[in-house]
Amino acid sequence: MIPRKSLYPSFKVLIVDDEEPFIRSLSIALERSAGINNLTRCQDSREVMGILAQGGFGLVLLDLNMPWLSGDKLLSSIIEEHPEVGVIIISGINQIEPAVRCMKLGAYDYFVKTNEEDRLVLGVNRAIQMVEMSKEHKEIRSRLLHDRLENPEAFEEILTGDKAMRAVFQYLESVAKSAMPILITGESGVGKELFAHTAHRLSGVEGPLVSINVAGLDDNVFSDTLFGHAPGAFTSAHGVRKGMVEQAAQGTLFLDEIGDLSVTSQVKLLRLIQNGEYYPLGNDRPKRMNARIVVATNQDLDKKQAKGEFRKDLYYRLCAHHVHIPPLRERKGDIPLLLNHFLGEAADALGKKRPTYPRELETLLANYPFPGNVRELQAMAHDAVSTHKAKMLSLDAFKRKIGSMTLPAHDHDARDVPEDESVFVSSKSLPSVHDVTDLLVTEAMKRADGNQSIASRLIGISQPALSKRLKKMKQGD
The missing domain is CATH 3.40.50.2300 (Response regulator)
Structure with missing residues (x-):
């Protein structure tokens, strides 16, 4: 049976x-x-x-x-x-x-x-x-309407209090049992592998989760890794090798960095998904795939399609269910939660007492765009704990990692403003350089919660220069 x-x-x-x-x-x-x-x-x-x-x-x-x-x-x-x-x-x-x-x-x-x-x-x-x-x-409409999770324990490894992330949880829970592929996208460091593990747990399948990072695999290695080989398939093939597809039977096959897969290998993956069959190297008898597929990438597959680097038919097969994980800069409310977790994690690993940190640290981190996302915050926390000696955690370790926040923040904002648009209203006269400087300083102080050290880093000037400007503004008032 x-x-x-x-x-x-x-x-x-x-x-x-x-x-x-x-x-x-x-x-x-x-x-x-x-x-x-x-x-x-x-x-x-x-x-x-x-x-x-x-x-x-x-x-x-x-x-x-x-x-x-x-x-x-x-x-x-x-x-x-x-x-x-x-x-x-x-x-x-x-x-x-x-x-x-x-x-x-x-x-x-x-x-x-x-x-x-x-x-x-x-x-x-x-x-x-x-x-x-x-x-x-x-099912998705029902879960979103009632704002519920049937299996909240499946998401315990993913720390968040963000509403957008909860909506992602509800969507993933709704599609996890589907036999169709799931595509997980998001910037490097957001936790795509954690979501793949969660999808596997939610699916209810009895087999294992088998993970493969396909970045850098040439076509022959990709075929041998996925499909296996028969004895004599090539010079060094002395015995039978079970491919990852077979090892993932009754379970989940997770292909990470799918955006780096060569076009030749993309064709083979497409055939596997379309037909549900594959041929081990050196074997002319097909085997049936009995695993569900989850893939992940930090690349923009739409742009790769436009360049001819990723097949459209494969993309449409893979994105039957699309889970997109928002970057950390879009859910800044999660930073204190993650920071406390990583500080405790680092203290336990290093055999140290969990340190307390100054209130300014949360403000400092909230104004940093985190190009490396959650993984970068984790590395910062571990580095800071490994070097701290006093009871209160020093901001210096974080400042060294962050460096100047002006360039990363400016690069991110520039991507949000189209080239043919302006931050100024064309129907109004331009402000003077003096007025623009005052507005910039005011906004920096607001974002830094009144902390001059952080505000000066945000706009790329020294703290004494900022302090001098604030005094002039106060005198002007």
């Missing part, structure tokens, strides 16, 4: 036909060619509605011509009583009129019983994906 967790799809597929040999043949074809094994069989059309009433069904493969109740009548009943269940008509009649009638009633697709087995399997697989997407969208 197949373990419950290895069933695909997540919902049941009901096959209804009065001919038992056809049901058996179709069941074998669906499992062999597409891994579809969550099947329920029914030869008596009078039992269909009772079976569906038990729940858990997402798709019905329905014969049109049967004794007792015809497929037409059953189709109308299913659409009326179970509108969430998709229906594919499979008929022995190759006529347009019945097909048009069934499509008007609400059937998802119509196939004729022929020897075109591959076409039928592709149609069923396509319908399964549509039903899965529909269910996931409903």
